[in-house]
Amino acid sequence: MAALDTSCLVGPVAFKDLNWKDEGEMETAPPDESADDIVASLPSNTTGPNLELRQYQGVWMLGTVVPGLISLQRHFRSRPGDVLLASPVKSGTTWIKSLTFATMARFSYPPCAADHPLRRLNPHECVPYMEEVFLHGQEAKLEALPSPRIMHTHLHYSLLPRSLAKCKTVFVCREPKDMVVSLWHFLNRAGVNFSFSEVIELICDGKNPNGPFWDHVLGYWRASKVRPDGVLFVRYEKMLVDPVSTVRELGRFLGVPFSAAEEAAELPMEICKLCSFDTMRGLQGNKTGSTGEFNFAHQSYFRKGIVGDWVNHMTPKTARRIDTTVEEKLRGSGLTFTS
Ligand code: PAP
Numbered sequence: 001m002a003a004l005d006t007s008c009l010v011g012p013v014a015f016k017d018l019n020w021k022d023e024g025e026m027e028t029a030p031p032d033e034s035a036d037d038i039v040a041s042l043p044s045n046t047t048g049p050n051l052e053l054r055q056y057q058g059v060w061m062l063g064t065v066v067p068g069l070i071s072l073q074r075h076f077r078s079r080p081g082d083v084l085l086a087s088p089v090k091s092g093t094t095w096i097k098s099l100t101f102a103t104m105a106r107f108s109y110p111p112c113a114a115d116h117p118l119r120r121l122n123p124h125e126c127v128p129y130m131e132e133v134f135l136h137g138q139e140a141k142l143e144a145l146p147s148p149r150i151m152h153t154h155l156h157y158s159l160l161p162r163s164l165a166k167c168k169t170v171f172v173c174r175e176p177k178d179m180v181v182s183l184w185h186f187l188n189r190a191g192v193n194f195s196f197s198e199v200i201e202l203i204c205d206g207k208n209p210n211g212p213f214w215d216h217v218l219g220y221w222r223a224s225k226v227r228p229d230g231v232l233f234v235r236y237e238k239m240l241v242d243p244v245s246t247v248r249e250l251g252r253f254l255g256v257p258f259s260a261a262e263e264a265a266e267l268p269m270e271i272c273k274l275c276s277f278d279t280m281r282g283l284q285g286n287k288t289g290s291t292g293e294f295n296f297a298h299q300s301y302f303r304k305g306i307v308g309d310w311v312n313h314m315t316p317k318t319a320r321r322i323d324t325t326v327e328e329k330l331r332g333s334g335l336t337f338t339s
Contacts (some may be wrong), residue, residue: 011081011146012105014117016125017143028137028216032074035067042066045207047198053207055260059156060211068135070117074141076130078163081148083170083254085127088216089154089209091174094301097123098275099243100150100170103220104249106262111270112230118274122298124291127152132293136215154210157219168254171220173338174236176203176213177322178311182303183208200318203326214329221335228255237307241273277305279327 006018017112020026042054044063054063061069086102087093098118102111109116117126128154142151157165174182184199199208206212224233232253240244247268251257258268273279280286281302289298310319323338330336 006144006146008152009146010108011144011148012101013173014121014126015128015141016103016121017117017142020141022125024060024142026138029071029075029139030069031067031137032071033187035070038070039066040062047207051209053190053209053222056234057159059159059183059215060207062209065131065135065209068131068133069155071137071139071160072130072134072164073157073159075134076161076164077143078167079147081149081150082164083150084160084164084167085150085152086171086220087152087154087155088173088179088213090179090186092172092234093152093154094123094280095239095275095277095305096170096234097127097150097152097171098280099239099247099271100250100254101126102271104148104150104256106256106267106271110274111267111274112229114272116177118280120285122289122291122301123280124298124301125285126150128241129153129292131155137291148320156210156216157223158215165223169220169231170234170250170253171224171231172234172236172239173217173220175307175310177314177319178236178307179203179213180322181310181313185303186296186300190294190296196313200314200322203323211326212329214326216329217335218333221333227332238307240307243276244268247271277302 004067025328039054042056043057045053046058047053052063053060054066056066056069083104085093085096087096101116101123105117127150128142130142130151130187133139142149153160175246179204180199184194184196187199202208203211203213206214220231223232224231232249234246248258251268286298286302290296291298327338
């Protein structure tokens with residue numbers, strides 16, 4: 001691997017700021033040769049506009065990302081202090097990335113700092129998406145991140161390699177009807193033309209990418225009950241009601257609680273202001289540019305940022321169908337989205 005000397009840096013630093021002299025020259029890890037054979041042997045389901053899903057270890061995933069997952073499972077090496085953010089899609093990932101980054105980086109970058117990385121970069125450029133990094137054989141970039149590292153995954157808890165499952169993990173999820181609405185808008189904006197009913201079918205069948213949804217949330221829910229010091233279970237709706245409490249909770253959980261002096265200086269509130277929907281949406285780095293494997297426009301990560309938009313999109317009958325399907329699967333777990 002091409003070496004990048006980051007020994008003088010203290011993390012977290014924005015992933016995009018890792019200054020590879022020549023990205024094109026960066027030596028990438030060779031693909032796992034057996035991965036293609038494994039993918040070919042998995043149950044498949046083609047849906048919507050040619051979306052090929054594969055069922056890997058009980059989880060439906062885009063066939064194209066499975067090799068990255070296999071590589072991650074085989075090669076990821078954790079470090080003390082690593083922090084993992086996890087979420088189903090369209091559930092508050094962008095927000096939890098920015099809040100966690102701002103909370104952990106506040107000693108180098110106070111939230112009011114004009115040169116704060118979140119004022120010029122999209123949150124997805126600050127916190128890497130692990131599946132994508134491994135898919136491209138770019139784990140050297142993760143290695144180069146100074147500790148403490150913050151990383152993100154959409155994987156189920158059951159798919160995490162053992163060393164990753166031991167990291168401090170913050171899982172955020174969202175009421176599924178709002179998640180579906182958000183997903184549908186996002187896909188359409190990206191030019192993936194799913195009808196609304198197709199997206200509903202995917203979710204209710206459990207055959208969405210990283211589905212079933214209920215297994216996704218239950219894995220982290222149960223882990224948070226067994227290891228409350230290791231897994232923090234956060235809900236998007238609660239963050240919206242009281243973001244400052246969420247930030248305080250993040251600080252305590254991650255071992256960087258806010259001191260009395262920081263509280264007096266209203267730092268948790270300042271972090272919430274920096275990461276608020278309105279601030280983020282108005283920043284240049286979020287109004288322009290694109291990110292990731294599918295070149296999603298940064299703008300498309302900021303749509304409405306509210307609770308209950310589903311009432312504007314689905315009939316009561318469809319809403320009941322989603323509620324019933326999900327609640328049946330969650331029964332007895334203590335987790336619910338309908339009360
Ligand atoms: P991802 O899975 O593609 O990363 P994710 O960030 O999880 O997306 O979800 C996007 C949703 O979070 C959007 O919801 P909406 O479509 O219902 O509007 C987006 O608006 C919302 N969102 C993004 N940033 C914030 C924020 N700072 N505060 C509140 N909501 C936010």
